Amino acid sequence: METQVKNKLIERYTTIRKYSEELVRHLNTEDYIIQADTHVSPIKWHLSHTTWFFETFILESYKPAYKPFNPAYRTLFNSYYETLGSYHPRNYRGLISRPTVSEMYEYRTHVDSLIIELMNSDAFNTDMSSLIEMGLQHEQQHQELILMDTKYNFSFNPLYPSFHSHGEVNKEQSKMKVPDLIFHRVEGGLVEVGHNGEGFSFDNEGPRHKVWLESYTLANRPVTNAEYTAFIKDGGYQNPEYWLSDGWNLVKNEGWEKPLYWIEKEGVWFYFTMFGLQKINMNEPVVHVSFYEADAYARWAGKRLPTEQEWEHAMQEVIIEGEFMEANLFEPTDVYTEKKFDKAFGDVWEWTRSPYVPYPESKPLDGTLGEYNAKFMSNQIILKGGSSVTPQTHIRVTYRNFFHPHMKWQYSGIRLAGRI
Numbered sequence: 001m002e003t004q005v006k007n008k009l010i011e012r013y014t015t016i017r018k019y020s021e022e023l024v025r026h027l028n029t030e031d032y033i034i035q036a037d038t039h040v041s042p043i044k045w046h047l048s049h050t051t052w053f054f055e056t057f058i059l060e061s062y063k064p065a066y067k068p069f070n071p072a073y074r075t076l077f078n079s080y081y082e083t084l085g086s087y088h089p090r091n092y093r094g095l096i097s098r099p100t101v102s103e104m105y106e107y108r109t110h111v112d113s114l115i116i117e118l119m120n121s122d123a124f125n126t127d128m129s130s131l132i133e134m135g136l137q138h139e140q141q142h143q144e145l146i147l148m149d150t151k152y153n154f155s156f157n158p159l160y161p162s163f164h165s166h167g168e169v170n171k172e173q174s175k176m177k178v179p180d181l182i183f184h185r186v187e188g189g190l191v192e193v194g195h196n197g198e199g200f201s202f203d204n205e206g207p208r209h210k211v212w213l214e215s216y217t218l219a220n221r222p223v224t225n226a227e228y229t230a231f232i233k234d235g236g237y238q239n240p241e242y243w244l245s246d247g248w249n250l251v252k253n254e255g256w257e258k259p260l261y262w263i264e265k266e267g268v269w270f271y272f273t274m275f276g277l278q279k280i281n282m283n284e285p286v287v288h289v290s291f292y293e294a295d296a297y298a299r300w301a302g303k304r305l306p307t308e309q310e311w312e313h314a315m316q317e318v319i320i321e322g323e324f325m326e327a328n329l330f331e332p333t334d335v336y337t338e339k340k341f342d343k344a345f346g347d348v349w350e351w352t353r354s355p356y357v358p359y360p361e362s363k364p365l366d367g368t369l370g371e372y373n374a375k376f377m378s379n380q381i382i383l384k385g386g387s388s389v390t391p392q393t394h395i396r397v398t399y400r401n402f403f404h405p406h407m408k409w410q411y412s413g414i415r416l417a418g419r420i
Helices: 003-023 029-033 043-062 090-095 101-119 126-154 166-170 225-233 245-254 291-300 308-314 367-371
Strands: 183-186 189-193 209-213 216-219 262-265 268-273 276-279 349-355 381-384 401-403 417-419
Touching: 003 043, 003 101, 003 126, 029 043, 029 101, 029 126, 043 101, 043 126, 101 126, 126 268, 183 308, 189 308, 209 308, 216 308, 225 291, 245 291, 291 349, 308 349, 308 381
Parallel strands: none
Antiparallel strands: 183 216, 189 209, 216 417, 262 268, 268 276, 349 381, 381 401
């Protein structure tokens, strides 16, 4: 393999691995072990699991006579790979105080040094390079999860702790006016969607294929907090005609009446952010809504959610820029542009109405990594575009994020679509 290509990958490996640690450097030791619910994980687990990925898939495969840092970690930090044997139950991750945080960082340092040593050896080849890139993309997914899970874990604390203070100065309300909501016509026909095979993609993104789309309209920007508040005030959570049956059951049984993290005090809306409790900026995109809420809002507004194919087709030529993790704000902003499709990338993941299913002729990866995506293609809904906690270098127009329709803790928002 060319030295320049290898050096670039080593630099990328070092940068991404260090960024995971930089991301959490403001946290205290106690913050690393909280697990507020079974759908989130402790920060210490995320940092250990991403290291386990490189140890298991790279070092055990390519380093002769490799001895694991700790044989018990193979089970403890295995997430869900059945073909690798047993794994520690997800709902018990917050009960584990050992290894300590310092031991976890020793584990990361140990594995990192051996991975770099391996990349600088004669054993380095194209197959190893592909696995390392997969591991880095995996690490970036967990960087986003670290922020999502920290926010969720902190939200149960009546002290409303801040993740760190860096973003507080920058996250001031702008003087900009929210652009009027405009629906642009998008021509349909026989179009192509999916990854074309150039550069990295996950196995669920391809192959590129043709689909037929009727012409449709798509909003120029996401739905704002002000617009969603109008839905609440108009009885949106009290009117079953806007809701799918499963969503309405959750409204009744779980007492849903607002997005996650919203708190009303004396008629004023606040919400919990990565920087503590703040008054809601009504000009920002609404965030932390479930698919059911997004769909109900769309019905109330006389519109609908786009399909993933409609969203991807409309955004094919849109430049990937916007509010991402690297800005260290970790929340949507009220800064808008005059672009045709503003905030298409970054700020909030945008719900589609499409189920997470395989593309025609798609094939999972061979071996254990075939478990990475394909086995979750059931009862989940596609989101597109990335959010303010997504690494910008990680997102693509073909990227298919997916969550169960009732989940809210991801940074999910709404872009409306309509018929011609």
